Amino acid sequence: MKVDALDEKQQAVADRVLDEEEADRAHLVVSLSGAHAYGFPSPDSDLDLKSVHIEPTARLLGLFRSAASPSRMEIIDGVEIDYSSNEIHPVLLGVLQGNGNYIERIVGALKLRAAPELDGLRPLCLAALSRRIYRHYLGFATSQLKAWEGGGKASAKKLLYVLRTTLTGTHALRTGKVVIDVTELLDEYGFGAARELVEAKRAGERSELPEETRERWDGEIGRAFATLDAAHASSVLPEEPPNADDLNAWLLDLRRSRL
Incomplete structure (x- = not known):
């Protein structure tokens, strides 16, 4: 195919x-x-x-x-x-x-x-699909955040993986639909500025972000987790798979x- x-x-x-x-x-x-x-x-x-x-x-x-x-x-x-x-x-x-x-x-x-x-x-x-998916996407995003915060090079890839998992989880909890391509979700959930990260990552697997970009996103990443938490609280999905x-x-x- x-x-x-x-x-x-x-x-x-x-x-x-x-x-x-x-x-x-x-x-x-x-x-x-x-x-x-x-x-x-x-x-x-x-x-x-x-x-x-x-x-x-x-x-x-x-x-x-x-x-x-x-x-x-x-x-x-x-x-x-x-x-x-x-x-x-x-x-x-x-x-x-x-x-x-x-x-x-x-x-x-x-x-x-x-x-x-x-x-x-x-x-x-x-x-x-049920609200059980919240645990998966929260856990995945948390592990990616630890990698982002763990020192070393500030790569666009690590940060995009945090956004990808939080926003895929958010969208599934809110709509019952699974969208894996994060570029389809950025604008809808208020993260359009992350397209700078997408462009940096597309340039190379290990593209390093400038310090000013890292500092700016350090303050934004908590909002992605808050978005996921809010979606869980008001999810259209049932508590258990039916x-x-x-x-x-x-x-x-x-x-x-x-x-």
Whole structure:
């Protein structure tokens, strides 16, 4: 599946890697994550391939199972690849628990591979969104903030990851929609000035910010967390996912079809 965020060489490397991995497992979906999906790729950004695979039902019932979470990191033709995959069962449990990583794999916009069954799962995943996602996005943003505050170079990337996670979480809590590209959310939530960070990051993965820019954003970043907190307090989402039985039925149908 062609993705506009990738150039011809990146697309060819991604296709090569996924063809090789599909010799060992059947992908339900492969989503492009990281800077390419978040709206601020640079020429040296790696390809972050986050996958969900389906273990054959007969293998689940038998003695020998595949590795639970296969991963692969390497550089091919100058393109850095970071591939990982999780089986559909823990992924769906994670969706119910509000795990944004798994939710984004299923409903994210940039798909490199998708099996026909994904069409039936996407609306169920969106219907399963609950206020539990607040914990995920708050935790992710907090860890990124620690990296930002931890000293060393003041990179645009670290700060953009804080904004990306707080604003994706905010938007999901307010609207029930999952938008991963932070550039689509900046203006809506009053962070249009962050486009200077986007431009800096697009210039290079390790672009360092001037001290004056860092100081200005040190005073702004708390507002991103306050925005997330406010969205949680007034969220349109239910406290708990309402359709666990529907997801269970979908998985049973999938297992039967793959026996």
